[in-house]
Amino acid sequence: MTTTTLETLSAADRDGFVARLADIFEHSPWIPERAWAARPFASVDALHAAMLAVLDAASDEEKLGLIRAHPELAGKEAAAGTLTTASTGEQRGAGLDQCSAEELARLRRLNAQYRERFGFPFVIAVKGLSRYQIMDAVEARLARDRAGEFRTCLTEIGKIARFRLDALLAV
CATH class of the missing domain: 1.10.3330.10 (Oxo-4-hydroxy-4-carboxy-5-ureidoimidazoline decarboxylase)
Incomplete structure (x- = not known):
C-alpha cells in the first residue's frame, strides 16, 4: 500500500486527490472533489475543515444523500x-x-x-x-x-x- 501524506495529497491532481479520499465520506466522492480547490493543506485539521466546509455548504438533499449512503x-x-x-x-x-x-x-x-x-x-x-x-x-x-x-x-x-x-x- 502506498503511503499517503498531506504533501502528496496537496500536490495531487483532482482525480488523484479524489481517488485517495473517496472513501472518507461513505460513497460520497463529491466532498473531496469540491475540497480539492482548498489545497494545499497545512495540517490534517485543515484538510478535515475544508471537507466539512464542503459538507456545510451542500444542499439539504446532498446532506440527506450522504446520511442515506451509510x-x-x-x-x-x-x-x-x-x-x-x-x-x-x-x-x-x-x-x-x-x-x-x-x-x-x-x-x-x-x-x-x-x-x-x-x-x-x-x-x-x-x-x-x-x-x-x-x-x-x-x-x-x-x-x-x-x-x-x-x-x-x-x-x-x-x-x-x-x-x-x-x-x-x-x-
Missing part, C-alpha cells in the same frame, strides 16, 4: 459482506460482528424503528464504543426530533471522516 449497523450490508472496507473495520472494532442472536435482533429492530421515524439510517461514529453503548444510543436518539437527528448524523459523519483521515494519513 449502512445500517449490523444490517443487511454487513450480513451480505457488502460493506466498504472502512465500515467493516469500524463495525468489527465495535464488536457488532459478535452480537448474539438476541442482540442482533434488538439492533435490527432499533435500526428499523429509527429509519421509520426519521427516514434515514442511524449514524454514529462507533470507534471506542461497545455494541451495548451503540444500542443504547439508538434508543436514546429515537426520542429526538428529525431536525436534531439530521444535525447529529452530520456531526457523527464528520467524526467518522476524521477517524478515516487519521487512519489514511497514519496520524
Whole structure:
C-alpha cells in the first residue's frame, strides 16, 4: 500500500486527490472533489475543515444523500459482506460482528424503528464504543426530533471522516 501524506495529497491532481479520499465520506466522492480547490493543506485539521466546509455548504438533499449512503449497523450490508472496507473495520472494532442472536435482533429492530421515524439510517461514529453503548444510543436518539437527528448524523459523519483521515494519513 502506498503511503499517503498531506504533501502528496496537496500536490495531487483532482482525480488523484479524489481517488485517495473517496472513501472518507461513505460513497460520497463529491466532498473531496469540491475540497480539492482548498489545497494545499497545512495540517490534517485543515484538510478535515475544508471537507466539512464542503459538507456545510451542500444542499439539504446532498446532506440527506450522504446520511442515506451509510449502512445500517449490523444490517443487511454487513450480513451480505457488502460493506466498504472502512465500515467493516469500524463495525468489527465495535464488536457488532459478535452480537448474539438476541442482540442482533434488538439492533435490527432499533435500526428499523429509527429509519421509520426519521427516514434515514442511524449514524454514529462507533470507534471506542461497545455494541451495548451503540444500542443504547439508538434508543436514546429515537426520542429526538428529525431536525436534531439530521444535525447529529452530520456531526457523527464528520467524526467518522476524521477517524478515516487519521487512519489514511497514519496520524
